[in-house]
Amino acid sequence: APAAADIIEKLDASEMVVGKTRNVEEFPQAQKVGSHIRPNLELITALDPDLLIISSNKFFSQEMAKKIDAELFYYTPETLEEILQQTSQLAQLIDRKDQALKLIGAQWQKLKRLEPIKNKPKVIYEITEVPLTVAGSKNIIADIIKAAGGIFINTGHRKMLRFNPEAILAQKPNLYIWQVGPMNQAPSPPAERGQYRLLQADYLQVDQLQFSRANTRSFDNVLELNTYFHERQN
């Protein structure tokens, strides 16, 4: 799981990693074992790992774990709180409890620096322009926005949803966050899109790689957004 890489690194456990999937940039010493969606079983067997950390890919991971006889850890946090919970669980498994306590404490510290927002903006988060998909309440982004003092428009109880532009108009968001990154590579700025002519909203562009992964970065994102909200209301 690419999102968990950050946690492992911060837990000082980098040297324990023997294999990683192709889009994990950390851990230069680890061997690449294919993509996270379709890892290479032979290579993993050859590395003979004790623990597999994966995100949501239940089907293959279970079969795989059975085959190579390793323990499985699912890293699937949906809220800030769960990030910290799963961090400590993971730390237990790899015996890094002290580092975990420190790391978790540091995150709580970040949240303490938040400014209160009086005039809470209604926020919508665009994941891709075509087809138009937005973040749902199971996405970590929802919790980030809430923690930063915004109102996350409840689009549905999922990570991402195909969405209807007219429903966005009808929800009258005050802030329209659009991510740019591998998933949404060259979107046109929403302010210039004809369909949002009547939308009385601010537009904020963010970097997908910074925002979409649920790890310690998420706490920094809360801070950044909070600052933005604060400046915006003045």
Add this chain to the structure above:
Amino acid sequence: MAELRVENLQFSRDDFRLQLDMVEIKSGEKVAILGENGSGKSTLLQLLCGLLQGHGTISYNNQSLQEIPFNKRAQLFSLLPQFSEVIFPFCVEEVVLFGRFPHAQGNSFSDEDKKLSEQQLEKLDLLHLRKRQFTQLSGGEKRRVMLARVLNQQAPIIYLDEPNSSLDIRHTLEIFELLGGRNETVISPVHDINLAERFFDRFLLLKHGRLLADVTGDQLTPELLTETYDVQVTCGTAAFTFQHQ
């Protein structure tokens, strides 16, 4: 001894209705079915073969057709449909060999089967076409291949729906003579009445799905033919006749 016996046969489809009270056909008889287009000749053949299901009884050697399993039927009778097709690129030889299917032991053709096919190819003047693909034949050649397939089946009763359609006069004569010289029962709708009269013993005249008459050659009078076809018929005028050399 009646080999084929049809009693009270009834079949209807849309506004067409076929009705046959009683026909018995003895082993070895050559029976031509005469009648206009749409009078029910092909339908009758299909009923006799069990390809269509009517009311009434059809029995072969006193056994009801219903009770004869499919694979046994192929040993009782063979059929040349009015139109036939082969959709895959099979060659002539292969198609003729198909006729041996009811006799194939296990799952492949014996040398005996192949020898018989060879003979059929020769009888029907197809040896030079044996490797040709079926779809690359002229109309008459295709018809002969299908005839060879049917004869190759060596069933005691042979149903031939207009066997001479598309055939030239020589091959027509060859085939009718071939059939005439054998013991099999032949039941065949034919449109060329002079040919029918020459090669068949018995004539079933159909009109609008009903049996108008069931006669032998000398009873096939111009009057009867007039009634069957609604044409004027005279007897004995000059014409070419043809004889196989």
Add this chain to the structure above:
Amino acid sequence: MAELRVENLQFSRDDFRLQLDMVEIKSGEKVAILGENGSGKSTLLQLLCGLLQGHGTISYNNQSLQEIPFNKRAQLFSLLPQFSEVIFPFCVEEVVLFGRFPHAQGNSFSDEDKKLSEQQLEKLDLLHLRKRQFTQLSGGEKRRVMLARVLNQQAPIIYLDEPNSSLDIRHTLEIFELLGGRNETVISPVHDINLAERFFDRFLLLKHGRLLADVTGDQLTPELLTETYDVQVTCGTAAFTFQHQ
């Protein structure tokens, strides 16, 4: 005045070779093409219609076939292929109306077209089948529908590949008489020599892709036929003859 002129026509396919040095056919002639199966009759018709491409020249009214655009050809000649099919569920009436296509103005059939189709349906004894789907007809009925379509095209030259195949004697006579009474040129491979002799003026005898003879009715001797078909032919033996009532 030669309406159709064929010079030095050559066509080969695998081991079959068609060769025609020179044939001229005048307007209104009724020409039967006689020859064994595989002698090249259908191939010749397809060449004359431009459906196959050979060497040599074919010209209509002194204009080379090559130079006549497709849509003009349909006003020069019509064709009944040896086998034809209709894959969609069209009804008889619609298929016959197809024949008016070359005359359709713009994109729909005029009342005139519909009236003419009606007449063709009547002439070919199809009125009672007009709403029936083509695929639900007997063999002879299908053939008549296709004939009606071809005649409906009202082209001055009509190519009919074995027009009487599958037809009963009454409809055969009706159609040949119909054709005989009209001005169109008719060129038609036929297997029934007695019929051909009775209704056609001129005979092209083909053998192995070559023109054996090009004769009129009185020159059609038993010897010539023997040579064409490799059968013994005698003249004047008794047989039924048929007359349209």
Add this chain to the structure above:
Amino acid sequence: MKKLLILIFVITLATSCLIGSTAINPFSPSPVERDILLGLRLPRVLFSAVIGAMLGLSGSVYQLTLKNPLADSFTTGAASSSALGAVLAIALGLPLPLVPLIALGTGLIGLFTVYRLSKTNGVINPVTMILAGVVMNIVASAVISFAKYFFEDSLSSIVFWLMGGFFVVDWGKLTLCAVVLLFAYLLFAGKALQLNLLALDEHSAQSLGINVDRLRTVAFVVATALVAVAVSHTGIIGFVGLIVPHVSRSLFGSDMHNNLFFSSLLGALLLVLADAASRSIIPGGAELPVGIITALLGGVFFLYLLQTRRERFWHG
């Protein structure tokens, strides 16, 4: 019958303008409501109608031209080769307005390839053509799979795009598609008589004065262009092109005059209905991919027809 259907169609159009995630009072709309209605809802409803008509029309022509009841935008390779371009454009992160253009481009390349492959000695054989098309379909789908695999990050965009839907509709695109549809419809309607003749064997058709090869080529090219334009704007919406022509043949006969008209109309009707459902079936603004509803709606109706009127489908 024709008039009744048109009436039903118009009513459906009007009704579905009023259906969606936000309720709109049609008589005294607020400015936002007006804007939603005229700027988003109406063009989208019209767009779905136009796309439905394009797909229905193309299928009607394909089946006759290729003499195969399974001929549609998939089996001719048109849909996949167009989708391929769109997928690559999305995966490579090209500017979005380019997506339809590139899709159209690969669609036309696919078309040209299939056409080249199916021609020998100047003659087009429909069986060869459909085999070439189906291989084109499979190869293009394989490359799409590869893109899904290779550009993992774009996976969900690609998958959702492929499922089809009316993503961004503006009057410009709508006008473009409507013009293409109109052009194709008039062209085919002008050739309806000739297209009918393709139901005959080749020799009969040809002897009636039509250049069968040319007619096939024109029909194939225009139908494929229709599909390419439709797919490039909306992703892959299956089913309409395959089933709607069968349905209209079974209900209104084989004559292409009728079949072209009813295939277009029923295609439009089906997609307008399916899109209305896809917009409103999940409350709160989330959308179901329209292809899912099309297939379910159409599938059930088709299976019903297959049970009750099967003799009118194909080969009598």
Add this chain to the structure above:
Amino acid sequence: MKKLLILIFVITLATSCLIGSTAINPFSPSPVERDILLGLRLPRVLFSAVIGAMLGLSGSVYQLTLKNPLADSFTTGAASSSALGAVLAIALGLPLPLVPLIALGTGLIGLFTVYRLSKTNGVINPVTMILAGVVMNIVASAVISFAKYFFEDSLSSIVFWLMGGFFVVDWGKLTLCAVVLLFAYLLFAGKALQLNLLALDEHSAQSLGINVDRLRTVAFVVATALVAVAVSHTGIIGFVGLIVPHVSRSLFGSDMHNNLFFSSLLGALLLVLADAASRSIIPGGAELPVGIITALLGGVFFLYLLQTRRERFWHG
């Protein structure tokens, strides 16, 4: 010819056991290497051969039975309805060993539905059957799309499962599939003569003593069961079932004795090659979905044949 091909096949099998992301010394393997070779590599190679043969065999039978050059596991609805079960099982997170079972279950339900729909008055019409199949395919695909959409967490699992591949193979699954293949092959080979006769019109075939309806039913059921078993273990691997039978018909004639054999063998060969390529083409252990390579390898070869031997494909 037959012997030569078998030889090539065996050599390919052996070679591809030695190809993969980890280099293996075949003569003195280390214990881990031995484990990889015998526990992973060998069963996988054999499995790909068995699945390839299953798909090729089913396609060969489908085309004849349904008299349509496009008949394959897709157009008969077999692949999608089986995949549907697997997708739902994956999405709902059911225990792993159940996935193939559920896939087989939905595959058989699909089969039964298509069969029921294509039968009226006791007669099976091949055109109706293939239309029913293709609708089943579309409806099942729509439900799969819905699953992709609804179970977003499982999206990537679903997509990649669908792309097909030999992910986790054990000797148990291998044995099961091999037994199914063997059973089906023997059954079809025992009916090869009868199957040939389906190339004739129905009346001729029937008058030769075969019960056309029953033969069609048996062939359809067994071929679909083959597909269901194959799909349930490996996901959807297109192409093999459609193209391989055409290739072997064009190379070795129409006789089903040969076609059954060569379709199976070429199918196996194609998949073994494709899987070896998919394992080794990307250095660093990433695996390409095998369907992509199959389609590219097979597609190019098929288009080549279509150009050079087209008269031997269909209808002469």
